[in-house]
Amino acid sequence: MDSVIPLRTTTATAAATATAATSAAATVRPQFSFQLLANLRPKKPAFPLSVPTTIFTSHRGRVLPRCSPLRAQEDGSVVVSESSIPEGEALKIKEWEVERFQDEIAASQGIKIRRRPTTGPPLHYVGPFEFRMQNEGNTPCNILEEIIWYKDKEVSQMKEKKPLILLKKLLSGAPPTRDFLGALKASYSRTGLPALIAEVKKASPSRGVLREDFNPVEIAKAYEKGGAACLSVLTDQKYFQGSFENLEAIRNAGVECPLLCKEFVIEAWQIYYARVKGADAILLIAAVLPNLDIQYMIKICKLLGLTALVEVHDETEMDRVLGIEGVELIGINNRDLGTFKVDISNTKKLLEGERGEKIREKGIIVVGESGLFTPADIGYVQEAGVKAVLVGESLVKQEDPTKGISGLFGKDISC
Numbered sequence: 380m381d382s383v384i385p386l387r388t389t390t391a392t393a394a395a396t397a398t399a400a401t402s403a404a405a406t407v408r409p410q411f412s413f414q415l416l417a418n419l420r421p422k423k424p425a426f427p428l429s430v431p432t433t434i435f436t437s438h439r440g441r442v443l444p445r446c447s448p449l450r451a452q453e454d455g456s457v458v459v460s461e462s463s464i465p466e467g468e469a470l471k472i473k474e475w476e477v478e479r480f481q482d483e484i485a486a487s488q489g490i491k492i493r494r495r496p497t498t499g500p501p502l503h504y505v506g507p508f509e510f511r512m513q514n515e516g517n518t519p520c521n522i523l524e525e526i527i528w529y530k531d532k533e534v535s536q537m538k539e540k541k542p543l544i545l546l547k548k549l550l551s552g553a554p555p556t557r558d559f560l561g562a563l564k565a566s567y568s569r570t571g572l573p574a575l576i577a578e579v580k581k582a583s584p585s586r587g588v589l590r591e592d593f594n595p596v597e598i599a600k601a602y603e604k605g606g607a608a609c610l611s612v613l614t615d616q617k618y619f620q621g622s623f624e625n626l627e628a629i630r631n632a633g634v635e636c637p638l639l640c641k642e643f644v645i646e647a648w649q650i651y652y653a654r655v656k657g658a659d660a661i662l663l664i665a666a667v668l669p670n671l672d673i674q675y676m677i678k679i680c681k682l683l684g685l686t687a688l689v690e691v692h693d694e695t696e697m698d699r700v701l702g703i704e705g706v707e708l709i710g711i712n713n714r715d716l717g718t719f720k721v722d723i724s725n726t727k728k729l730l731e732g733e734r735g736e737k738i739r740e741k742g743i744i745v746v747g748e749s750g751l752f753t754p755a756d757i758g759y760v761q762e763a764g765v766k767a768v769l770v771g772e773s774l775v776k777q778e779d780p781t782k783g784i785s786g787l788f789g790k791d792i793s794c
């Protein structure tokens with residue numbers, strides 16, 4: 380007898396349904412079968428909700444059996460034949476379904492970035508040649524999505540080398556973290572100007588290499604001397620030429636400023652890893668993380684003594700983040716990480732009216748991020764309501780980054 384496998388399932392039901400897939404021939408219909416989930420479904424999904432049968436050919440780089448166990452029916456449904464799905468493959472299918480469910484929750488919150496490709500690269504054969512065809516499901520919609528897909532694979536490999544249990548052991552003897560938020564507040568009261576988070580960044584996908592003779596420790600020391608309240612250190616290797624070694628080296632070189640680990644966090648494991656490598660704060664990007672993930676990650680940060688800088692770029696993200704408990708520090712990125720467009724009036728736009736009111740009521744500190752080059756830019760975002768700024772390019776490019784800081788603020792801000 381045929382049975383229907385719900386394609387959108389919760390984690391709890393995944394294992395049970397996987398067993399169903401192996402034990403019975405089943406008709407797969409790409410629909411919700413739970414009321415609760417139907418409410419979460421976005422009105423206009425950013426990607427097709429139907430399940431492409433090609434997933435069974437390849438999934439997350441792993442090639443599944445080529446003789447597909449699926450047969451298309453006239454009504455558009457797909458029959459899964461009983462004998463041809465080994466249990467391991469059925470579990471992979473379930474895993475895929477759970478991932479799609481998570482993508483749908485994210486999409487319902489306006490998040491366009493998918494955590495992984497929704498279809499594996501479909502294979503086509505012409506004689507002895509194998510072609511990979513691009514489609515919407517296996518092609519990143521923008522650079523941010525490309526980074527996240529790469530990060531997902533990178534983190535899985537890193538986790539295998541350093542499992543959480545090992546990181547927790549390493550943390551038991553780690554020195555305490557420094558107060559990132561406290562340093563920003565103290566600097567603002569001391570200077571009356573937005574506190575500076577100066578960024579140690581060698582390159583970026585939008586600007587290429589910013590500095591050839593890049594010595595992270597020297598740059599960090601120069602920033603500290605110039606009056607930076609905190610530092611931000613890029614740790615992404617592939618797209619920003621950063622590293623965790625840089626973070627560790629700066630921390631071990633006697634720099635006292637609290638350090639922000641500038642990463643693309645998608646899993647809690649990365650927060651533990653950043654802490655082990657000497658971070659005092661970590662970036663959480665709202666364009667990538669659903670609300671529950673942000674809330675849960677903020678709790679982990681508090682547990683580890685880290686400050687969470689939650690980054691937003693538009694009104695939807697700001698409204699989401701303002702509804703999350705425990706947020707103390709919000710960064711407004713003037714750069715759209717999908718298109719690279721920079722517009723510093725974005726900071727002003729997101730702090731106007733009721734949003735600004737709510738931020739003040741909650742005592743949240745706002746950081747103006749990206750595209751700040753002159754004292755006029757600093758004045759503009761301060762006027763808009765920020766108490767801190769995050770600056771990379773305009774400082775890292777200077778021959779002497781210490782002088783770069785006085786140039787940026789129009790005066791010496793060191794103590």
Ligand SMILES: O=P(O)(O)OC[C@@H](O)[C@@H](O)c1c[nH]c2ccccc12
Binds near residue numbers: 641642712749751
């Ligand atoms: O170099 P700029 O334009 O001064 O920008 C610094 C910082 O805001 C930018 O590097 C940044 C902001 N959010 C990010 C998220 C990931 C990587 C980088 C970023």
